[in-house]
Amino acid sequence: MDAISLSIGDELVLGQTVDTNSAWLSAQLAAVGIGVAAHLTVGDDQSAIEQAIRQAAPRCDILLISGGLGPTEDDLTRQALAAVMGQPLELNEEWLTELENFFALRTRNMPPSNRIQAMIPRGARMIFNTAGTAAGIEATLPIVESVSVSPRPRVPASSSSVRIFVVPGVPKEMKIMFQRDVLPYLRDAAGGAVILSRTLHTFGLGESAIAEKIGDLMRRGHNPSVGTTVSNGVVSLRVNARFKSLREATERLDETVAACRAALGSLIYGQDDQALQQVVGAMLKSSTGASVATAESCTGGLLAKMLTDIPGSSTYFSFGWVTYANRAKEELLGVSPELLQQHGAVSKPVVLAMATGARVRAASTFALSISGIAGPDGGTPAKPVGTVWIALAGPDGAEARTFIFPGDREFIRDRSAKMALTLLRYKLLGEEVPF
């Protein structure tokens, strides 16, 4: 059973608003086992909407249309649907009464333009709106040959109609209506198939290196499917299991996730909504009394900011220094002027001294320090932009590593802070960093 999401709105095709409805609806559909074949977006233009409905209808079993149900002249979804159905718009008395009550309750007269919001195509069913003035519409559109515009319709010959649901474009109204009046029908119609998903996050290796380690699990057609995505340096594996029963989906998902974990080991730092700083924070919390301090140059506070993104981080984080100037490194962390003079601020001896100085002053278990060249200026042939030294001081002494991060200033700062967290994570795991 396949669905298509059709979003209507000039603000969408003009790029003034990001369409979040399609993603939300798709996730809802996936959760009941309905695949989404495509998202389609057109502006507030009746012929464009008609064409989009004609195009989409033969390619799906469920067509979800959002937007274009407002009271103004540029809201044309109901007119377009009526035209495609070959039916006139009719006044729905029940919804008109609701509308009039809505305005009466607010001691306002209903503007005449709102009357259109109670019109639906003849033969369609009105969907109640508990959060706004636009009624939704449910309709069944027969698929006849002349409507099918594709040389390869996706729908098997046995399917002779598409179920259409029209919901408001305002996310809040849309979500309430969808969950109350559309989802129950879809859950029944889907007849059982279940899609379960899990996402596993890694940081440190590139997408292709991760994919190679996963190997055969990523082959096309494998169910559960395994795919990679990259976001801000985090390479994630998305595992999607699609099965008839919840039990089978759960078991097979767990099995594939276990296989991914076996292949990647500690490269996986967390799953689903877990952020790196959250995982590291939880590890610090669970290792009783452990704490970390930060001493940052090029990241300018980003590492401390990440650590304190997490509520309750005061348990393990108390002290941070942003020593952006050499003088600050000397005065606040006790880095010797000779060291700075001899090796430069972006060097192994200096990050080691920063981390050690921070650890002593904070009286913390660990301290992380970062010094690098975030650019765009300041690079040299020996130390190009992107060169970053990171040190970790702990009970067993201090160690430092250097990295060359590609990308712009924001990218380099972000990767530096994440790499610092990663070094601490491996230290807490008691494992060698595998890259």
Added chain:
Amino acid sequence: MDAISLSIGDELVLGQTVDTNSAWLSAQLAAVGIGVAAHLTVGDDQSAIEQAIRQAAPRCDILLISGGLGPTEDDLTRQALAAVMGQPLELNEEWLTELENFFALRTRNMPPSNRIQAMIPRGARMIFNTAGTAAGIEATLPIVESVSVSPRPRVPASSSSVRIFVVPGVPKEMKIMFQRDVLPYLRDAAGGAVILSRTLHTFGLGESAIAEKIGDLMRRGHNPSVGTTVSNGVVSLRVNARFKSLREATERLDETVAACRAALGSLIYGQDDQALQQVVGAMLKSSTGASVATAESCTGGLLAKMLTDIPGSSTYFSFGWVTYANRAKEELLGVSPELLQQHGAVSKPVVLAMATGARVRAASTFALSISGIAGPDGGTPAKPVGTVWIALAGPDGAEARTFIFPGDREFIRDRSAKMALTLLRYKLLGEEVPF
């Protein structure tokens, strides 16, 4: 001249990721006078991508495809395009060399799977990627009758081909490639009508308060049009002028922008790509020798991070403290234990002592301090979550203000840091804060 944006990715049709690329691309196109007829999204499925290209091509002059250019098996855009073009994929030696250099620079061997990223359909042109490993593709697809699947193609009979640009799905790479190598072509191709835009940014007042001050300029049908958008607490006015000639568009845009500036005065801190921290940084730079230090509690380094977002910020920023614990406030900034005991960390006397302590220790012109309750826990009836004290110390002494920010932890921390920058901005302007 019409365009269609086609986004590729399982994560999109599964609803796991919101497609922000289409909106961004559409706004870019609108700015050069190219209308976007539709957005279309399909998953990582070669036949679905082929079908989408076949469907979209006859309906537009420009087809922008984003995503599916990664090195893994589920990245199938280049294969689908080659199939629609009826051409084989060929290795682009130039890009292969770039790729090999990319890996060599990082002293890593190129995984064999990355080689696919240098393959493009025969007859297509490679687009250089300055931010990643996937080459873009530019191709021209002839529109022949058998390809046209629509009963009403949008393209006039005279148009016999569509120009296709394939860019990476990773937003950062996509944007760099689009602006560098695609936009200049489109700007030329669009010819005709000129749309000029300017965006003016404010921080501190709500959207409706800003709209009231702007008044009649925002009425529908006004050209240039003026609309408000809100993003991360920044209320922005978008001014769009659409005229036949560049001269007229420029003049009328300047006129409306001047009217907005007259209505809002110093509430406007910058325009277009200017960030608040950039504007404040430039003001510090231009006031010779001025510098600022930071002392942060609840924002945990975010304010320092924002200040150091800006290249060259070392001119005016050298010292930052993240004093997340009371002990850190005492030891690093000299806040007296009695003050903390008597008033609590989130109080006027404590932020004043933090700012004064930071200013003395950094020997800076100004110091900003922040202490608040970012939540989700820690609120009390007297000091609910969102209560934030901010102080500014300068040559004329120190002053502090309190705010109650709504929203979640991330929101409260972000608004606190921006408000601190705003207090410094008004100080540098020599004006009273108008809210």
